[in-house]
Amino acid sequence: MSRRVLNLTGRELASMGAKDFKEAVKASEGRVVAAEVVVTASPLVDGVSNVEIASRFGADVLILNMYDVLNPAVAGVPSEYASIRGIAEFTGRFIGNNLEPVDEGLIPEGRRLTKVSVIRSMELGSRLVVVTGNPGLGVTWGRIAAGVREAVDVAGGRALVFGGKMHSGGLRVEKMYELPLIEEVLAAGADGVLVPAPFTVPGATPEAVESVVSLASRYDALVMCTIGTSQEGSQREVVRSIALHSKACGCDIHHIGDSGYSMGVAVPENILELSLAVRGVRHTYKRISMSSLR
Known part of the structure; x- marks a missing residue:
């Protein structure tokens, strides 16, 4: 029987292989929390990085946004831990990074999805490559599918590959939950698809999310429900409602974005609220309190 993410220590999260982690997520029955962090943003609190804050408020998984794999750095983190593998060791968490399937010249090459950037992500220790787009870049589902195909070919099972949208990305010609796309x-x-969580974008009904979950199950894929429209800075009641509806829809991983008081990391209390909503105090307090020496 697969171990659950709920029972993994920080050391295990930091070192577990991609395939085993996927099975651990499945075994957790919708009780895994992922926090996205903009690595170029100044720390919310002086003397501690945003990846540390996200970890200590309940995240099992950290997704590094705007991480340049050709020039690795994370604001507030000592340079010797700047690799993705280093961030895993530094925080005791399962770490992945975004790569964006956009045209050359729009963003730094170390953030753009190419064969080179995927290879470099693997070299730096990534175990989760998320193919998606930041606001204003107009990333289509077709580009995401092509990017996933390339990432899967390069990663060769060494990392999970997720693809999807957290928001429209400035593109209004595609429906967010168009199942054929x-x-x-x-x-x-x-290995997984990400879609906006219920109530986070126009048309984000629980029924729409349920239809994606049903489709993903036919491919043995995970579903990550995302809060990526700055509602990570909403009242706790809003975050709690989104989390519970996501869980009811069958989401495997509950994602909270990087826009809190400013761009960088969610309001920390809302990471905690999301965790409490989907798994209660027992597993939340275990995650945030466990010694790094275990």
């Missing part, structure tokens, strides 16, 4: 991503070999 999402199926292209799954058919490309994605």
